[in-house]
Amino acid sequence: MEPEAASLPVDAWAALLVFQSRLVRQVERALERQGLIPLTFYDVLLQLQRAPGRCLRFRELQGEIVLSRSALSRCVDRMATAGLVAKDECPEDPRGRNVRLLPAGKAALKAAWPVYREQILSTFGRHFSNEELHFLVERFSKLKDKLELDS
DSSP: OOHHHHHHHHHHHHHHHHHHHHHHHHHHHHHHHTTOOOHHHHHHHHHHHHSGGGEEEHHHHHTTSSSOHHHHHHHHHHHHHTTSEEEEEETTEEEEEEEEEOHHHHHHHHHHHHHHHHHHHHHTGGGSOHHHHHHHHHHHHHHHHHHHHHO
């Protein structure tokens, strides 16, 4: 690969990371201004909402969230204290824990969605055509699936 061609993936990666970081900060500020749950809570609650029985093993949740194990553990502890989730014993593994969505967590997720949705549309979605968005969904889904297979 030519030096110029080799730098293009690096430049694209750097631009993606910076954009993602700024977008996350903007979404977090918008949620905070409205007195809503933090984005990390939203991400955990969304995964639980999508899970069968609205419940996931902690290690399954960890595979879907972009937080370290210790940061996710602290996050789930704060969410349990706030009454958004419950931490249940895992019948299959006495050392394991299940994290279960509670009604207050479902309500918090629902309340935050309009603000989050508006941020996604205004700072991300409006900059792409439908064809470009379909391409991004397809490409990132394939890459995500490949990373899961390689893990």
